[in-house]
Amino acid sequence: MKKILFAFTFCTSIVFFAGCNSNPTKDDFSTEEQTTETPTSTENGNPSYDPKRGEGKFTKIDVAATLDVAMATSGEKVSGVKCSSCHKMTDEKLVGPGWKGVTTRRTPEWIMNFITNTDAMIDKDPAAQAQLEICLVRMPNQSLSDDDARHLLEFMRKNDGVK
Amino acid sequence: MKNINIKLIATISVVIILAMNACKPKNAGSAVSGDAAKKTYVAPGKYDEFYNFVSGGFSGQMSVYGLPSGRLLRVIPVFSVDPEKSWGYSEETKPMLNTSHGFVPWDDLHHTEMSQTNGEIDGRWVFGNANNTPRVARIDLKTFRTAEIIELPNSAGNHSSPFITENTEYVVAGTRFSVPSDNANGDVAINTYKQNFKGYLSFISVGKEDGKMDIAFQIECPGVNFDLSHAGKGKSHGWFFFSCYNTEQANTLLEVNASQKDKDFIMAVNWKKAEEYLKAGKGKKVPVKYAHNTYSDETHSATSEIKTEVTVLSAKELKDICYFIPCPKSPHGCDVDPTGEYIVGSGKLAALIPVFSFDKLQKAIADKAYDGDFDGIPVIKYEAALYGEVKKPGLGPLHTEFDGKGNAYTTFFVSSEVVKWNIKDLKVLDRVPTYYSVGHLCIPGGDSKKPNAKFLIAYNKITKDRYLPTGPELAQSAQLFDISGDKMQLILDFPTIGEPHYAQAVSADLIKNNQVKIFKIDENKNPYVAKGEGESKVVRQGNKVHVYMTSIRSHFSPDNIEGIKLGDEVYFHVTNLEQDWDVPHGFAIKGANNAELLIMPGETQTLKWVPDRVGMFPMYCTDFCSALHQEMQGYVRVSPAGSNVPLTFSLGKTVPEATK
Numbered sequence: 001m002k003k004i005l006f007a008f009t010f011c012t013s014i015v016f017f018a019g020c021n022s023n024p025t026k027d028d029f030s031t032e033e034q035t036t037e038t039p040t041s042t043e044n045g046n047p048s049y050d051p052k053r054g055e056g057k058f059t060k061i062d063v064a065a066t067l068d069v070a071m072a073t074s075g076e077k078v079s080g081v082k083c084s085s086c087h088k089m090t091d092e093k094l095v096g097p098g099w100k101g102v103t104t105r106r107t108p109e110w111i112m113n114f115i116t117n118t119d120a121m122i123d124k125d126p127a128a129q130a131q132l133e134i135c136l137v138r139m140p141n142q143s144l145s146d147d148d149a150r151h152l153l154e155f156m157r158k159n160d161g162v163k
Numbered sequence: 164m165k166n167i168n169i170k171l172i173a174t175i176s177v178v179i180i181l182a183m184n185a186c187k188p189k190n191a192g193s194a195v196s197g198d199a200a201k202k203t204y205v206a207p208g209k210y211d212e213f214y215n216f217v218s219g220g221f222s223g224q225m226s227v228y229g230l231p232s233g234r235l236l237r238v239i240p241v242f243s244v245d246p247e248k249s250w251g252y253s254e255e256t257k258p259m260l261n262t263s264h265g266f267v268p269w270d271d272l273h274h275t276e277m278s279q280t281n282g283e284i285d286g287r288w289v290f291g292n293a294n295n296t297p298r299v300a301r302i303d304l305k306t307f308r309t310a311e312i313i314e315l316p317n318s319a320g321n322h323s324s325p326f327i328t329e330n331t332e333y334v335v336a337g338t339r340f341s342v343p344s345d346n347a348n349g350d351v352a353i354n355t356y357k358q359n360f361k362g363y364l365s366f367i368s369v370g371k372e373d374g375k376m377d378i379a380f381q382i383e384c385p386g387v388n389f390d391l392s393h394a395g396k397g398k399s400h401g402w403f404f405f406s407c408y409n410t411e412q413a414n415t416l417l418e419v420n421a422s423q424k425d426k427d428f429i430m431a432v433n434w435k436k437a438e439e440y441l442k443a444g445k446g447k448k449v450p451v452k453y454a455h456n457t458y459s460d461e462t463h464s465a466t467s468e469i470k471t472e473v474t475v476l477s478a479k480e481l482k483d484i485c486y487f488i489p490c491p492k493s494p495h496g497c498d499v500d501p502t503g504e505y506i507v508g509s510g511k512l513a514a515l516i517p518v519f520s521f522d523k524l525q526k527a528i529a530d531k532a533y534d535g536d537f538d539g540i541p542v543i544k545y546e547a548a549l550y551g552e553v554k555k556p557g558l559g560p561l562h563t564e565f566d567g568k569g570n571a572y573t574t575f576f577v578s579s580e581v582v583k584w585n586i587k588d589l590k591v592l593d594r595v596p597t598y599y600s601v602g603h604l605c606i607p608g609g610d611s612k613k614p615n616a617k618f619l620i621a622y623n624k625i626t627k628d629r630y631l632p633t634g635p636e637l638a639q640s641a642q643l644f645d646i647s648g649d650k651m652q653l654i655l656d657f658p659t660i661g662e663p664h665y666a667q668a669v670s671a672d673l674i675k676n677n678q679v680k681i682f683k684i685d686e687n688k689n690p691y692v693a694k695g696e697g698e699s700k701v702v703r704q705g706n707k708v709h710v711y712m713t714s715i716r717s718h719f720s721p722d723n724i725e726g727i728k729l730g731d732e733v734y735f736h737v738t739n740l741e742q743d744w745d746v747p748h749g750f751a752i753k754g755a756n757n758a759e760l761l762i763m764p765g766e767t768q769t770l771k772w773v774p775d776r777v778g779m780f781p782m783y784c785t786d787f788c789s790a791l792h793q794e795m796q797g798y799v800r801v802s803p804a805g806s807n808v809p810l811t812f813s814l815g816k817t818v819p820e821a822t823k
Contacts, residue, residue: 081684081695085715085740094815095718095791136790137716143681143742 051127055120056113057146061153063108067162068154075148075155082142083152089159096135103153103160111156112149115142199654202645205232210675213607213668215620216275216289217641220662223270225291225302230618230668231643233657241300241309242270242293246758250309253760254734254769255689256458258467262296262314263452271295274325274665278369282329282396282501282612286673288374290325290334297321299336299367301374305679310458313376316451316473317344317363317383323392323405323497327369329612333379333434336365337389337405344383345451356414360386363475364405366434375457380441382432384478384485385538386412388421389430391496391562396612397503399521401435404506406494407487410537422512426489426545428537429497429508431524437476437484445481446474460679461688463766479539486528487537489545490517496562500571501612505550505586507571509560516560516573518589520550553589556582561602562665564609566616566646572609574601574621581621581644583651595651597642599625606646607668615670619644619651622663629656639663680744682765689767691736696720701812708733708810714748714762715740716789718814719782722797726810729777729803735760738767749785752799759785774801 049055079087086095102111106127114121114128118141121128132138144152205211211229214236219226223243227236244251244260251260251268260266270293278288288310291300297318303310315321320339327334341360343349351359361383368379388409395402407428413420440446451473458465478485492510499506506519526532527547534542559577566572570592572583579600583593603622607615626640638658645652684694693699693711699720702709708731713720719737727733737750741764750760752772760768774780784795802808 080697082740082742085696085713085718085720095716138789140716140741140746141743143683 049124051125052107052110054110054113054117054125054128056117058109058112058116058149061108061112061150063153063157067158071151071154072158073155075151075153076158078144078148078152079155082144082148086137086139093135095137096139097131099156099159101160103157103162108153111153114139115152116144116146116149195653199652203231203233203643203655205229205234210671212671213618214671214674215605215666215668216277217622217659217666218272218275218291218662218664219660220273220639220664221271222661223272223293224661225272225275225289226660226663227307228641228657228659229671230620231655233641233643233655235660237307238660239302239307239309241291241302242267242272242298242312244268244758247761249758249760249768249770252758252770254771255464255767258465259309259312259456259458261456261467262298262454263316263469264296267296269295270298272300272661272664273322275667276325276327276334276610276665277667277669278331278374279327279329279611280331282400284608284611284613284667284669284673285331286669286677288331289667290327292321292324292336294320294322294339297336297338299325299334299376301334301369301376303374304674305677306460308458310374311376312454312456313367313378314453314455315363315365315378316453317342317361317381317449317475318365323364323389326392326394326403328394328403328434329396329400331369333394334367334369334376335392335394335403335405336367337392338363339388339390341386341388344449346449353414356386357412360412360414362386362389362407364389364403364432366437376455378453378473380437380446380474380476382437382476382478382484384430385540387428388417390494393497393499393506393610395499395503395521396501399499399503399506401433402521403432403434404497404499405430405432406490406497406508408493408495408511422493426491427493427510428487428542429490429494429506429519430540431486431488433484433486437481440476440481440484441474446476448472449475459688460682461686463682463687463689463768482541483528485540486524487540487542488519488524488548489534489542491515496560496573498563498565498571498610500565500586501567501614503612507563507573509562509573511559511561511576513560514555514558516553516556516563516584517545518550518553518586519548523550524548551589553584553591556584556591557594562604564604564606564619565614566606566609567614568616572604572606572619572646572651574604576600576602576624581619581651583646593650595644595653597621597623598629598640598656599623599627601642603663603665605666605668607670609668617645617647618668619646620666620668622659622666624662626658630658641666680764681742682763684738684740684742684765687738687765687767689736689738691734691769692767693720693736693738695740696814699812699814701810703810706731710735710812712737712750713740714738714750714784714795716746717784717791717795719750719784719795719797720814721812722814723816724798724812725800725802726808727774727799727801728806728808729774729801731774733772733774733799735770735772735782736767737762737770739764741765746788747786748788748795750782751785752782753780761786774799777801777803 088098091098091100213230215228240250297315301311318338322339323337341362364382387407390406392405409421456467490508492512496509532547557575557578563573601621626637643655739762780799
């Protein structure tokens with residue numbers, strides 16, 4: 001069924017070659033003009049979709065063995081404004097999944113891509129789609145800067161016990 | 164492939180139209196030719212080519228349409244309250260409708276005018292006038308919201324407004340109803356019009372960068388009715404032209420008494436000269452009272468300041484600012500062609516159109532070719548300023564716009580048509596009927612130096628049989644004409660809100676890429692913002708209770724509040740924590756005597772609520788926000804006055820914890 005759907009979408013996107021905006025629901029408001037579904041390459045030239053890395057601008061994040069306390073503190077502040085309404089620090093689901101253990105489940109690149117390129121990832125990434133089936137609320141794009149995203153990652157690492 | 168689709172649809176539409184025509188009696192519908200559908204069809208998901216900013220007339224608002232489709236894109240609340248958008252209901256927006264008369268919830272918005280640079284529309288702001296309680300509003304086209312409203316002292320019926328000079332140096336406002344000035348005794352017999360009533364023209368300066376408005380000066384003129392106006396441009400930059408009627412100075416039954424004279428006037432104002440007098444200290448500072456309201460996108464709230472002084476220049480004493488040009492029969496429209504040389508006056512009761520020449524006007528002034536004066540203002544000899552007359556163009560000319568190719572298009576109310584004529588030889592080239600009784604018209608950039616003359620829109624005063632009937636009150640109506648060829652071609656009817664008066668249109672490219680999509684939560688300076696759920700709280704100050712509330716898909720924080728007592732005033736300060744485009748949240752609570760809130764991402768808005776009875780009051784999000792939108796709700800418990808239920812608030816706990 002999924003294959004048929006995909007084939008249909010693909011044909012439609014050829015007919016209306018200007019773009020295939022996968023029916024935007026009220027939750028689906030990409031700040032990008034159009035999201036083109038090109039399964040073989042990404043914006044930054046990544047050859048094929050890597051479910052470990054996700055899709056987005058971050059290809060390689062260097063993470064130290066120890067915690068960057070300053071970054072983690074800044075990340076905690078960002079979280080207070082933009083994330084903690086929906087995510088708990090424990091493994092308990094609120095609106096979205098709890099953050100406990102997220103840095104061991106996902107790579108730093110995946111996390112940073114997901115929180116900055118949310119709509120594209122939800123449309124494509126199998127793990128993100130599986131979460132959507134559980135939570136039923138598409139995670140909003142919270143317009144995080146690159147620094148915000150990196151600091152949040154550090155805060156998540158702190159939450160997972162990195163010292 | 165796409166083209167084929169459009170062609171196919173167009174063909175089908177044509178077939179349908181032809182089929183309909185075949186079994187319909189000949190009437191107005193048959194005036195539409197076969198390719199109209201193709202010219203106005205904008206496929207789903209595609210953008211219109213033009214924005215059209217249309218006055219909402221007695222709705223007090225401004226509407227935005229896409230052209231050529233005629234689709235309504237937005238109604239911008241300006242001078243009237245709008246409960247849907249909490250305009251005039253939220254604590255933050257109430258000051259925008261403040262005036263020297265207090266809070267005024269309604270007005271009559273007649274004309275729209277877009278800001279210009281070098282005589283071309285620059286897409287930054289659009290202005291609107293309030294006709295009843297005289298004001299001018301500036302709308303920011305990055306947010307499509309009203310950013311500023313300024314009241315006009317010494318005025319009544321601000322009609323010849325908000326027309327602008329070619330670099331938006333000034334927005335003008337002329338009084339339609341002359342009245343005794345604000346600081347004179349207004350308690351006089353009405354029939355003392357000639358002695359006591361004056362007409363004031365206001366020149367409102369506009370900040371080059373921020374658009375901030377300020378009344379630079381007013382010109383005191385004889386008491387007549389100032390009707391419409393347009394600025395000179397190019398060679399006539401530095402001049403402004405106002406049509407005047409009731410030069411009979413009648414104060415009753417104007418329908419008859421203000422139509423006695425064969426000619427009224429167009430008043431030419433040398434505003435550069437007025438500026439010189441102002442600099443030379445010739446203005447009189449006069450005590451008045453008027454409101455100046457501004458909205459900040461940083462604090463997400465408005466402030467209203469009452470100002471108490473205005474500088475007035477006397478047209479009678481300062482001899483060379485104002486000149487009257489005779490113009491036949493109660494002139495209405497006063498329009499200047501793209502070169503700035505020709506000024507077209509339109510006498511409502513005339514059967515010809517006089518065209519005046521700026522060069523001849525200058526020569527007449529130099530030669531003092533006057534026909535006496537009117538209340539101390541020189542009256543220039545009609546022939547001395549006249550370029551020529553368009554003979555027998557139609558009945559009741561009202562307004563003229565230009566195509567930049569040497570042609571003018573004038574509306575005729577009485578004979579219900581638009582007439583195209585050549586400015587140079589004054590010959591009529593084409594005429595089309597309108598349905599019915601057209602008032603204003605608009606060509607994109609049609610009153611600027613650079614018209615983009617693809618379309619013409621006629622704004623009609625009578626709709627009668629054009630749409631499905633809806634009882635005694637019918638839809639207001641606009642009609643779109645293709646004017647790219649020699650002949651005007653009617654291609655679309657579309658209904659409008661209120662009564663459409665003047666409108667402006669501009670290529671969408673100038674505006675669509677400058678849109679604010681969200682307000683950054685980090686930059687929110689509202690004093691009651693809650694930046695994150697950690698900052699949400701409920702604070703009691705006497706009988707005032709402030710709820711610092713947040714909303715995000717899909718819950719409020721807090722969503723359970725207890726300890727509100729009868730006699731309390733509750734202020735819900737709702738911050739939308741979303742940071743993504745097109746995710747507003749709404750807020751409503753049962754029994755509120757005002758409206759809902761509609762809060763854009765990153766914004767804080769406040770609803771005042773005074774509970775009127777003891778009980779349980781649900782609140783909820785009014786704007787469908789996610790699959791769990793219906794779950795976005797909460798409760799407020801109201802106890803009797805003097806109850807000892809403690810003030811508590813919570814989210815996600817069934818038993819509220821005590822307030823810290």
